[in-house]
Amino acid sequence: xxxxxxxxxxxxxxxxxxxxxxxxxxxxxxxxxxxxxxxxxxxxxxxxxxxxxxxxxxxxxxxxxxxxxxxxxxxxxxxxxxxxxxxxxxxxxxxxxxxxxxxxxxxxxxxxxxxxxxxxxxxxxxxxxxxxxxxxxxxxxxxxxxxxxxxxxxxxxxxxxxxxxxxxxxxxxxxxxxxxxxxxxxxxxxxxxxxxxxxxxxxxxxxxxxxxxxxxxxxxxxxxxxxxxxxxxxxxxxxxxxxxxxxxxxxxxx
Numbered sequence: 001x002x003x004x005x006x007x008x009x010x011x012x013x014x015x016x017x018x019x020x021x022x023x024x025x026x027x028x029x030x031x032x033x034x035x036x037x038x039x040x041x042x043x044x045x046x047x048x049x050x051x052x053x054x055x056x057x058x059x060x061x062x063x064x065x066x067x068x069x070x071x072x073x074x075x076x077x078x079x080x081x082x083x084x085x086x087x088x089x090x091x092x093x094x095x096x097x098x099x100x101x102x103x104x105x106x107x108x109x110x111x112x113x114x115x116x117x118x119x120x121x122x123x124x125x126x127x128x129x130x131x132x133x134x135x136x137x138x139x140x141x142x143x144x145x146x147x148x149x150x151x152x153x154x155x156x157x158x159x160x161x162x163x164x165x166x167x168x169x170x171x172x173x174x175x176x177x178x179x180x181x182x183x184x185x186x187x188x189x190x191x192x193x194x195x196x197x198x199x200x201x202x203x204x205x206x207x208x209x210x211x212x213x214x215x216x217x218x219x220x221x222x223x224x225x226x227x228x229x230x231x232x233x234x235x236x237x238x239x240x241x242x243x244x245x246x247x248x249x250x251x252x253x254x
Contacts, residue, residue, distance in 0.1 A: 089152075108151065168240060
């Protein structure tokens with residue numbers, strides 16, 4: 001572990017691509033052993049685990065029993081999870097009245113309930129160690145809302161409330177909970193936004209960039225840096241915080 005920056009074993013969900021992949025690489029580079037999760041076994045997940053010397057840990061986070069089994073397998077083989085990064089997410093876009101109920105619940109079950117399942121599963125191990133770091137990846141859409149993304153924004157707003165509440169509840173035990181709220185990031189998920197707007201991926205990136213004071217959308221590595229900061233034991237006094245990484249899109253507005 002480089003300079004004691006990170007605790008021994010990290011679990012990163014939704015790690016096969018995009019932001020989760022960047023987070024897994026960053027935590028591994030900082031000295032953590034990383035269990036990389038995605039919804040099902042895949043060549044991408046296996047390749048990443050091999051690249052960073054980590055552990056492939058497939059499970060559908062919306063399924064409570066799959067999550068418990070996955071955490072049990074990882075901890076039986078490698079010891080308790082000390083750093084949990086809840087990044088797995090599902091998003092669709094639709095006008096509110098046209099949003100199918102089953103799709104609404106898939107968003108909530110993945111993004112919000114999935115985080116609930118994960119934290120419940122790792123908490124006994126963290127309590128046994130007397131410390132832990134939990135970093136929840138929410139979204140600035142959970143702060144500001146977004147047209148045609150009601151389910152996604154609502155789920156991410158729920159994660160903000162979960163972060164603040166668990167931050168207060170778990171801090172006395174040395175288990176620190178914080179969140180990162182990315183703005184628009186250059187990941188494959190933008191294909192959903194592009195399809196909803198009837199634009200190409202390049203066009204939607206340019207549209208979003210025009211609304212950012214920094215003049216560009218974010219990169220996955222920038223979110224990974226924010227997560228690594230919150231995962232560090234040197235940030236023990238930051239509890240229940242929502243770290244906004246959005247190029248000034250929200251912070252620069254009244």
